[in-house]
Amino acid sequence: MDKDNLTVLNEFILMGITDRPELQAPLFGLFLIIYVISVVGNLGIIILTKIDFKLQTPMYFFLRHLAITDLGYSTAVGPKMLVNFVVGENTISFYFCATQLAFFIVFITSELFILSAMSYDRYVAICNPLLYTVIMSQRTCWVLVVIPYLYSMIVSLLITIKIFDLSFCGYNVISHFYCDIPPLFSLLCSNTHEIELILLVLVAFDLISSLLIVVVSYLLVLVAIIRMNSAEGRYKAFSTCGSHLTVLVVFYGTLFFMYIQPKSSHSFDTDTVTSIFYTLVIPMLNPLIYSLRNKDVKDAILKTWEKISNVFS
Template identity: 50%
Template sequence: MDRRNNTNLSDFVLTGLTDSQELQLVLFTLFLLVYLISILGNAGMILIIHLDIQLHTPMYFFLSNLSLLDISYTNVITPKTLENLLISSKSISYMSCFTQMYFFVLLGVTECLLLSTMAYDRYVAICNPLYYPVVMSKRLCCCLVFGSYLIGLMNSTINVLFMNRLHFCDSNVIHHFFCDTSPLLALSCTDTHGTELMIFILVGSILMVSLITISVSYLSILSTILKIASTSGKQKAFSTCASHLLGVIIFYGSVIFTYLKPRKSYSLGKDQVASVFYTIVIPMLNPLIYSLRNKEVKNAVLRAMQKRRGTRPLK
């Protein structure tokens, strides 16, 4: 990136979430707690899945990758946010800003696609259980995860290349707490319609494909569950996908609210609240959602604890 060809600014200034020092200390304490829970929770999920052989299944392979994404995701945004809550100077270099945006988009798109992959996995498990071991082979699972990362990488590269063509000459103040596309587009002093259209098409296409995959998968799952005669059978089938469905609703709801609208609809307050939710809060919620509502994960934790104490583990 040749900064000199695109702007005469050496750095940007992030306005952050608030100017109140008292509120900044409160937010710092809260975000630090959320950050630590996110790192420990997701790292714990990866460790439990890795150590317990009963969790070596496609669903938990995808879940471990989701936890890895969440660890990376929160590390891209939260440390700089915590730093800016403590210091008066909230500057970020041009290169650091675009690097943060690059990895934020990469990880966000990858997580979006991984959630749709997990929906397909639940569809096969519930609607075609006899074929599940054959269809969801290790090779296919690896290809689906690799493909999610590859599409995320391509999307992020295109996004940053287009954003790097913009000029930032009137102001260097980003009205946000991290470097995101919407506030940077609002800051640019050049025509952004082409870049906005490109981002809208890319993000819209990925969201549309992902949402169609998820919707078709869950409509098929719902149809299959309704055909089950026993109430306990219905509850058992639904419990296998309830956690994932909750995670999908939370993630996609905040992303659609933030990005699938024109720049003139950008609202600093509302968009910052939504951004805090999906950049800082959701990485903490995911391990809680998938562990507290998951009997297999709970049993795996109990087996690990009993094994550590030298007692006979649960089956």
């Protein structure tokens, strides 16, 4: 990184969520509850899918990694945001800002492709049930998560190094509650055409490729369901996809609202609320959606709770 850059600018000031003092305490309490529920829910999913025998299937393997990515990007943002509610000045060091951005990109990009892998898993389960265990072998499952993790790390390093190797102006106030790409761009003095082109290509590839896998998988699933003779079979097929479809709609809907709308429609308040939703609320909702809609997960929770109760009784 440019040495002069580090001497001129060694920290940023995060504008945060609100500048109204009377809202700091209530918002701190609200977001602390959301973050704690998110951590407990996602850690619960990770542990349950690891220890419960009934949850040792490809579907729950991918669910475990979805919980890991949810926990990852919410933790990249949440704790620092909570600290900023109780300190006088919301500062973040140059290197911590770069680290936060890097981890956020890793986990949010990984989540896109893990959701795609989950779509493919549902397609195989419904359209090729007899070959399901053969196609979705342990090796295949690991390939479908390891490749997204490796790709996300490469993308994250490329983007983070490119941005933080550029020259920042003297103005160091980030108009956001964490280090995200758009507000950082507004602080750069260097020519940003190269990094903007790289971002455009990568974001387009990530969204189009992941969404294409999701759409094709579910179109084939829909065709297979329509061809089923039994109403019970159709209901069972729909129910196995229900939780995943709900997560997909919420996640992609929020991303498209945030990044696809025209620049003229953006405002600080709207972008802040949307960012809060996909960085904190979605990671809280995902484990709840799978827990409330999934009988196997509910049974695993009850069984684990009974074991814990017996130990302490």
